[in-house]
């Protein structure tokens with residue numbers, strides 16, 4: 665067990681989009697911290713896959729299959745965490761999709777609705793239903809996953825950019841509402857991160873040689889590389905800990921210097 669002295673042992677986290685990428689890295693980081701996890705994904709294979717992840721005796725992981733767009737799924741997820749673990753302390757609202765790489769003039773309405781439903785409505789429902797529970801108990805932290813696309817324009821990923829700006833706005837509004845009730849709400853804004861999402865973006869740019877597309881995405885990053893998923897998970901672990909006790913409404917770029925340019 666990694667003992668990082670963040671004081672999270674025995675707490676309970678809910679992580680959406682836990683099967684892959686950044687969510688999966690957050691799950692592994694929580695296991696290392698001794699945090700129990702309701703690991704949520706829309707992928708029905710997830711429940712079986714989760715059984716193959718080694719966990720120490722003092723940590724319990726429970727799979728939840730559902731779509732973050734659906735209100736009922738959120739209500740069931742909160743109930744499931746409380747039934748199984750008897751408490752819920754943290755939410756990592758991470759599930760998201762990139763949608764088509766198209767500008768507004770060519771963006772299909774159905775694609776717009778789908779991206780906004782998962783990336784924005786899903787975050788709203790988490791803030792509402794998990795936030796209600798955390799505020800009733802008078803403590804807890806919600807970390808939303810936005811993007812550097814929530815901090816500036818991305819001409820070719822129209823709905824993604826819109827949805828991530830919405831995540832930042834919702835984070836700030838919810839932080840102000842929940843602060844007197846003992847709940848902190850923050851957002852992280854990763855730059856391109858080495859997950860399936862970037863592999864999809866690389867294939868969209870260069871279908872025949874996706875690896876060759878990587879320099880196109882790294883050229884604007886002062887550190888000259890993608891983030892690794894565990895570098896985002898580390899910031900999540902810090903933000904939910906008491907080390908970050910006076911941070912709320914804070915938008916944290918995790919971006920190798922992108923937003924400093």
Ligand SMILES: NC(=O)c1ccc[n+]([C@@H]2O[C@H](COP(=O)([O-])OP(=O)(O)OC[C@H]3O[C@@H](n4cnc5c(N)ncnc54)[C@H](O)[C@@H]3O)[C@@H](O)[C@H]2O)c1
Pocket residue numbers: 680681682683684685686687704705706707730731732733758759760761762782809810811812853854855856857858859860861862
């Ligand atoms: N990878 C990047 O470059 C990058 C950069 C900035 C922000 N982000 C954000 O980080 C988050 C995670 O991205 P990732 O790169 O790990 O993506 P990923 O595609 O590797 O993983 C996303 C996970 O979310 C799950 N998911 C998708 N739709 C869902 C739904 N409706 N309900 C529940 N689960 C659902 C998927 O099954 C998958 O397991 C997203 O919000 C993304 O926008 C990613």
